[in-house]
Amino acid sequence: MFDTVAIVGMGLIGGSLGMALRRRGLARRVLGIARRAATLDEARTMAAIDDGSLDPRDAARGDLIVYAAPVLAIPPLVAQAAPALRPGTLVTDVGSTKAALMRDLEPLLPAGVDLVGGHPMAGSERGGVMEAREDLFEGAIYVVTRGARTSPGSVERLAELSRRLGALPVELEAGLHDQAVARISHLPHVAAAALAEAAGEGALPDDLLRLLVAGGFRSTTRIAASPPEMWRDICLTNREAILEALAGYEAALVAFRRALEAADGSGLLEAFARGQECRERLVPRDDGPASA
Amino acid sequence: MFDTVAIVGMGLIGGSLGMALRRRGLARRVLGIARRAATLDEARTMAAIDDGSLDPRDAARGDLIVYAAPVLAIPPLVAQAAPALRPGTLVTDVGSTKAALMRDLEPLLPAGVDLVGGHPMAGSERGGVMEAREDLFEGAIYVVTRGARTSPGSVERLAELSRRLGALPVELEAGLHDQAVARISHLPHVAAAALAEAAGEGALPDDLLRLLVAGGFRSTTRIAASPPEMWRDICLTNREAILEALAGYEAALVAFRRALEAADGSGLLEAFARGQECRERLVPRDDGPASA
Numbered sequence: 334m335f336d337t338v339a340i341v342g343m344g345l346i347g348g349s350l351g352m353a354l355r356r357r358g359l360a361r362r363v364l365g366i367a368r369r370a371a372t373l374d375e376a377r378t379m380a381a382i383d384d385g386s387l388d389p390r391d392a393a394r395g396d397l398i399v400y401a402a403p404v405l406a407i408p409p410l411v412a413q414a415a416p417a418l419r420p421g422t423l424v425t426d427v428g429s430t431k432a433a434l435m436r437d438l439e440p441l442l443p444a445g446v447d448l449v450g451g452h453p454m455a456g457s458e459r460g461g462v463m464e465a466r467e468d469l470f471e472g473a474i475y476v477v478t479r480g481a482r483t484s485p486g487s488v489e490r491l492a493e494l495s496r497r498l499g500a501l502p503v504e505l506e507a508g509l510h511d512q513a514v515a516r517i518s519h520l521p522h523v524a525a526a527a528l529a530e531a532a533g534e535g536a537l538p539d540d541l542l543r544l545l546v547a548g549g550f551r552s553t554t555r556i557a558a559s560p561p562e563m564w565r566d567i568c569l570t571n572r573e574a575i576l577e578a579l580a581g582y583e584a585a586l587v588a589f590r591r592a593l594e595a596a597d598g599s600g601l602l603e604a605f606a607r608g609q610e611c612r613e614r615l616v617p618r619d620d621g622p623a624s625a
Numbered sequence: 626m627f628d629t630v631a632i633v634g635m636g637l638i639g640g641s642l643g644m645a646l647r648r649r650g651l652a653r654r655v656l657g658i659a660r661r662a663a664t665l666d667e668a669r670t671m672a673a674i675d676d677g678s679l680d681p682r683d684a685a686r687g688d689l690i691v692y693a694a695p696v697l698a699i700p701p702l703v704a705q706a707a708p709a710l711r712p713g714t715l716v717t718d719v720g721s722t723k724a725a726l727m728r729d730l731e732p733l734l735p736a737g738v739d740l741v742g743g744h745p746m747a748g749s750e751r752g753g754v755m756e757a758r759e760d761l762f763e764g765a766i767y768v769v770t771r772g773a774r775t776s777p778g779s780v781e782r783l784a785e786l787s788r789r790l791g792a793l794p795v796e797l798e799a800g801l802h803d804q805a806v807a808r809i810s811h812l813p814h815v816a817a818a819a820l821a822e823a824a825g826e827g828a829l830p831d832d833l834l835r836l837l838v839a840g841g842f843r844s845t846t847r848i849a850a851s852p853p854e855m856w857r858d859i860c861l862t863n864r865e866a867i868l869e870a871l872a873g874y875e876a877a878l879v880a881f882r883r884a885l886e887a888a889d890g891s892g893l894l895e896a897f898a899r900g901q902e903c904r905e906r907l908v909p910r911d912d913g914p915a916s917a
Contacts, residue, residue, distance in 0.1 A: 521845040526900025527877035533903025552844040553813040557904040561897035585819035605853035608818025611825025612849040
């Protein structure tokens with residue numbers, strides 16, 4: 334499908350993408366670009382790349398360039414490669430926020446270079462290329478976004494690539510994507526981190542808490558283990574939507590607090606029932622059993 | 626170990642306990658007591674009971690009586706059985722809150738009847754006897770609490786029973802238990818319900834949100850599917866500790882909100898890093914992979 338795919342950023346997503354491209358024969362050659370030589374060694378160990386480079390300018394060797402670094406790290410990386418980019422090159426990314434990034438990247442690209450935003454809804458709190466999996470994209474939604482620098486054919490090229498990775502491409506307007514993931518992904522990450530903090534920074538001894546940790550704490554705080562740098566960037570590039578989602582969340586918590594303060598049984602029942610109803614509406618009940 | 630064990634309340638825990646007692650030969654006979662005949666039929670289908678009754682007074686036939694109903698339903702059930710209770714009977718429960726319940730039950734019991742509080746840290750958001758599993762207690766912490774009506778031998782009897790169920794008994798002071806589970810279990814349930822509500826009650830279409838639901842939302846909100854009645858009762862019987870935990874949580878969220886409002890990257894980085902550090906301190910990193 335491509336001659337050379339350059340992947341800039343060799344973490345879980347970049348590494349998994351490299352593995353999938355190679356195993357599925359979607360690129361003649363995968364060039365991995367990372368900040369550290371040790372990361373490239375790991376990527377080679379995982380058979381995620383054919384070739385490695387520490388120079389972001391080498392991205393220009395790709396006819397497809399995929400930026401898989403934290404969102405705020407991407408514009409400077411693109412700026413370094415930009416002068417060498419050839420017309421016809423397709424540039425994409427795998428960032429969790431889309432509108433601000435598309436806006437920042439568009440002016441950096443020379444004429445004839447296409448930009449399509451991408452956000453594979455796959456990932457894990459376990460970062461790093463050593464966690465990469467060839468099947469990471471299997472069954473995942475792959476959001477693609479269009480901007481001022483997107484030719485009609487290039488959206489379909491990225492969509493077709495995502496299909497060949499086993500994912501389901503969905504085109505969304507970048508701003509709508511950002512609003513929706515603020516509620517369905519970014520807010521949960523903030524909530525999980527704050528929940529872990531509220532448990533761990535209280536006055537109770539760790540040993541006691543560890544003893545009583547059960548499935549409920551484990552699952553609600555699982556994503557609190559995610560890389561802080563990545564989530565800082567996501568927050569900074571989707572501030573308004575996350576603030577709006579957070580305001581809705583704080584209001585829901587205030588309803589709980591007031592009902593608790595007033596020992597209002599029916600208020601508590603209604604609040605839990607609203608949560609249950611929303612959960613069941615948004616997530617099909619086929620998750621498999623898990624202990625609380 | 627026991628002649629007749631009466632289990633009052635045939636949900637996930639009551640049913641699983643009946644199955645485990647029968648399969649492991651820990652009781653000559655398991656008597657299940659429920660509100661509805663259909664529940665007893667289900668319990669029989671699951672081989673969780675030998676005999677069933679709809680009359681809470683029949684609990685007095687047990688030399689061990691286990692109350693496995695929502696916490697606030699337990700005192701009236703105990704009051705009904707109390708006049709018929711024989712000296713030497715051991716009364717326990719499996720409620721998620723302990724201090725208020727122990728305090729409420731003690732004056733109801735006739736002389737010579739022992740009360741030991743119990744809280745097996747097992748369960749699931751999927752309630753109901755049809756979800757019962759013989760191995761539910763396997764490897765779980767089983768908290769036992771002592772009160773004014775607890776003879777020294779009875780704590781050990783319940784502890785031994787929990788061991789034979791495959792659980793690990795831990796004796797804790799009831800108030801300390803309640804404070805710790807407020808942070809590690811009750812607050813996460815409130816947070817999960819509010820998170821589901823914040824996503825589902827916003828202005829965005831369900832179809833869009835459902836499309837973008839990934840592992841992060843799935844796991845942070847899993848326990849929002851829990852039975853609202855049960856959680857109302859838990860909140861009402863552990864109000865102060867949950868309010869204190871909630872105050873800590875709201876403070877952690879406010880730190881996130883302020884950092885977001887100010888586009889303060891280092892504040893966001895620190896907040897996510899605190900969450901990551903607390904999570905890693907409290908939960909060993911052996912959870913197995915899960916996608917975000």
